[in-house]
Amino acid sequence: MEPRLTDNLKVAVILIVLLSTCSSENDLDMKFCGTWRHGKGNLNLSGNVSPGCDGISISANKTTLSINGKITAQCKWSDVISLKKFGFDSAEESFFCLYWEPLLDQLRLQFREKHFTLCWPASLQGRCCTDLSHGANTAEARYGIINGTVKTDQVTSKTLMAYTFNGTYINCSELCDQASQGSSHVKMIKDVMERSLVEAIVEHPCARSSEVEMKKDFRGYNLTSPITKVVSAESPITVQIPVALKQAAKHTNKVVCTFFKNNSLFQEGDKVGRILDDVVGITVENEVITNLPEPIRIGFHHDVIPKTHSRKCVSWDTRTDPMQVKWLVNGCETRQRGANHTECLCNHLTYFSVLVQLEPRPVCHLLALTTITSLGCAVSVISCVALIVFLCRKRRSKEQSIPIHLGLTVSLAFLNLLFFFTGVLANVGGERVCAWVGAGLHYTLLSSFTWMGIEIFHTFWLVYVVFNPSPKPYVWNLVGFALPAVPIVILAAVGDIYGVREVLPCDDLSSPYLMCGMKGNYSALLAHYFTNITMLAILVSSGFVMLFLVYREIRNREEWRQNQVAFLSIWGLSCLFGTTWGLTFLNFGPLSDLVNFLSCILNSFQGFFLMLRFYMLDWMRKKAGGSALGSTSTGSTRQHMLQDKS
Structure with a gap:
């Protein structure tokens, strides 16, 4: 056997061993897909999701697709939504997928080409409900779910009224701590990759939050994100909280900054451009903060963006459209601090990021x-x-x-x-x-x-x-x-x-x-x-x-x-x-x-x-x-x- 081929096989074996030691034994996320066989009338989406770990049920009849259960850490969602307003035709079958990411407390539904966010991503909790196992099958019916699949495995091709899944509590903090503390494993993987002329990029899997208490003598606060690329020496995100926020917050003195990395959900809001991998959520519990006299300053450090692509600071208010992402430039001012640094000055609290627009390009002169x-x-x-x-x-x-x-x-x-x-x-x-x-x-x-x-x-x-x-x-x-x-x-x-x-x-x-x-x-x-x-x-x-x-x-x-x-x-x-x-x-x-x-x-x-x-x-x-x-x-x-x- 040639030496080069032998080295490559060794690299592959080492990678398998190293990656297996870094992975969790739990099947963390869940993806359930199926085809809803329904009538030609008006269709509805119904649900009742609350904190707990009893499990979840996905059921369907002639008119309604229902999602019910207790699997979240803190999210509560209960609503009945008419799907007619989203322009769906009266076909007799509709493909859908339900995604559950417990480390982010995030629950999403894809219905045909539309995406609905039932539970928005949140910071890491102490315990979360995961390792969902498929329960007993329900009775067959004329209207229901056909060809149900869990990830890539088909459960059955029959039309069932519902699918049930049972959950198990795990300590999410320990999982994320193991991932972040496993830098030695990451470094070993990187070293092996470099020796085999292959580049490795390992991302931090969890969102992290920083809580700032605004006391009586509060004079502003500067903080940085705990999430960075492990392999590259990327600068963190910086957030400057102004004194004006304490004056605007009437019922609490705590502000929470949550840092997200590479969440595909946030990319769904704009098809013309692309949102940076980094997204910051700034919230004050049970309060809506707008029109701050002194803006919050958020510094994003990113890869070099060429002049041919414009970039704008954007924010998204979940009150405007609670089911779907829509990024807006309202309330934010963009300041470019070089090709790889953008500063956003925003006068309200919500999710923030930078939108890199491919079209239209900025015009010189x-x-x-x-x-x-x-x-x-x-x-x-x-x-x-x-x-x-x-x-x-x-x-x-x-x-x-x-x-x-x-x-x-x-x-x-x-x-x-x-x-x-x-x-x-x-x-x-x-x-x-x-x-x-x-x-x-x-x-x-x-x-x-x-x-x-x-x-x-x-x-x-x-x-x-x-x-x-x-x-x-x-x-x-x-x-x-x-x-x-x-x-x-x-x-x-x-x-x-x-x-x-x-x-x-x-x-x-x-x-x-x-x-x-x-x-x-x-x-x-x-x-x-x-x-x-x-x-x-x-x-x-x-x-x-x-x-x-x-x-x-x-x-x-x-x-x-x-x-x-x-x-x-x-x-x-x-x-x-x-x-x-x-x-x-x-x-x-x-x-x-x-x-x-x-x-x-x-x-x-x-x-x-x-x-x-x-x-x-x-x-x-x-x-x-x-x-x-x-x-x-x-x-x-x-x-x-x-x-x-x-």
Whole structure:
């Protein structure tokens, strides 16, 4: 046997031995899954969970899934919840899983794709109920639980009315103390891993609490978390409790800080970003503390976060939605103390962490970009109005392309007008006004993209379809103005898509720029990719193809040899075809700032460039002694396509 293989086998054997000595004999957590076979009516979730260790029962009938028992250390949950409000359809079967983590006193239910937290994670207690063993099976029934499984082991494939589990008390403190005191074992594992060129990371398994007593002479208190990575030398979390908290707490003088590490529950609240592994819960028993005049300071030390990802201090108030996690920025101020240190200043008590957002990314030079965009939109609106007047005067020529140019110009005019006022409307009108303005912005954007696509298709029609007449103007209007309204109506009916949008500047994440548009949540981001990005990809790719085809048709013409005409024609075609919007796909890497500036200039001034193109071509034709907008015949249109058809 080769020496390398022998060494690897030795490492594996040592790891098995070491890990087995560190593990507990108890099966600590529980995962029970099954399929609830029910009727098609309204469904309910019912439960009554209280402290103790008598066991737990999961039962189901035609309308209700019930969870009852005594297994918690301190959690009490009793409620009947209608599942209809969560949008579940009337299927006859529903998959679910019940998770019990006694070291955190945490009970969770997954029902289809939704997660419900019945008992929120808490600090370690002296005793906890675990090592749940399956009890006797109940009777079979038409409605109930089918294919019940404990972890990965199936109990039975029959439909049973209920499953019962019996619990056993254990000393949770001793288990966690053994894990934390087992640093020598951890170090041995690490040393073996390093010798075998494998990295080991061992996390502390339990949440820990620190209790601070605020006496009469209380002048504030600084504390640090007892939970750190055993392998790495990570700095702990720091919490500064202000004097104002004692003044706000009326019925008790004790504040409890609980530190959580790598709890997957907290990751469920935001699909756009990711919550740090560290979460801090700060509570005063039986009191709600808000609007502190002096904030609580929480320092999070974490891995390096690149500038391309924004980070914000977030908190979650269990009173707002007691069943599900929802992280909010309300009441917290974010201060970056370097790439691996974030300080949160919060004026209330609840769970706190840092949300690292993958989308949208913070924007550098936001003030300059906003100024350029506002100026471009203002100039484009004026230019589009002038171009509309110009094209309306030329409509008597009955040129086929004029209605298409008019449609594009009208869409761009409204798009630039709404975008120019979006910042003002967001700050003055708020969420309700922004819902309408955001939908209007999205509509005019899709309408502009559609008209650019029509310009591409019409140019192809004129160049390559010799005998077929072009579609009537009302067909173009129906496609350009009516078709983009369909996705807008659907998204507005879905809800929570349009409203106030925050654009974060690189230099100050605590002062976002507000505008109306599509929100930054997961649903809006998904809608953005399915509508805007998909349509833009089709538009830009077809636009570049059409530019190449036009170039191949006209490169040998006599007028093409005039640099002035060649540049103006290709530039005008680029504006009509929307190829400048392709810069959106280049917004990454070291050239991101340059691309942002180019995109703002070219796209916000697009209306001005279009007006310039039409007026310059008209001036060149008059100077050359030609007609103002070309001939009305289809043959002449193709002949002069370079100047006025595309």
